[in-house]
Amino acid sequence: MLQIKPFSDSRLSDSCIYCGGLADTKDHIPSKCLLDKPYPENLSVVKCCNTCNQSFSSDEQYFACLIECIKAESTNVKDIERDFIRDILEKSPSLRKRIENNTKTTDGNVIFYPEEERIKNVLLKLVKGHTAYELSLSRLDDPQFFC
Numbered sequence: 331m332l333q334i335k336p337f338s339d340s341r342l343s344d345s346c347i348y349c350g351g352l353a354d355t356k357d358h359i360p361s362k363c364l365l366d367k368p369y370p371e372n373l374s375v376v377k378c379c380n381t382c383n384q385s386f387s388s389d390e391q392y393f394a395c396l397i398e399c400i401k402a403e404s405t406n407v408k409d410i411e412r413d414f415i416r417d418i419l420e421k422s423p424s425l426r427k428r429i430e431n432n433t434k435t436t437d438g439n440v441i442f443y444p445e446e447e448r449i450k451n452v453l454l455k456l457v458k459g460h461t462a463y464e465l466s467l468s469r470l471d472d473p474q475f476f477c
């Protein structure tokens with residue numbers, strides 16, 4: 331994987347890309363929960379504050395688990411392909427149940443009804459992270475609309 335060298339203004343690199351506060355940690359872009367080990371070399375990172383970093387964790391976990399459940403067309407842990415996600419769902423039966431409670435089976439097909447705010451939170455994080463990393467642009471504001 332080609333690592334992009336940051337040439338951004340130091341005012342951007344010292345600030346949390348999500349809230350503009352003091353950056354005291356780093357965040358992987360894309361989120362590690364969307365990847366399997368071994369991770370790519372030189373995984374992209376952006377600076378952020380610990381509060382923002384932690385605030386995304388449960389939504390990212392939900393997002394990654396939801397994707398795998400949709401791929402498997404099931405919330406049964408035995409049907410989940412990725413070891414990492416299977417482990418999360420085994421250790422968090424409440425998360426698995428939460429996803430399962432938002433499904434409906436019709437004519438043998440499982441329909442998933444995602445929690446839109448959680449999906450939106452993860453997608454905005456990814457957009458802001460990639461924008462900061464690849465374009466050296468900090469977007470602290472949320473978009474006016476979200477499709």
Ligand SMILES: [Zn+2]
Pocket residue numbers: 346347348349350351378379380381382383
């Ligand atoms: Zn922050």
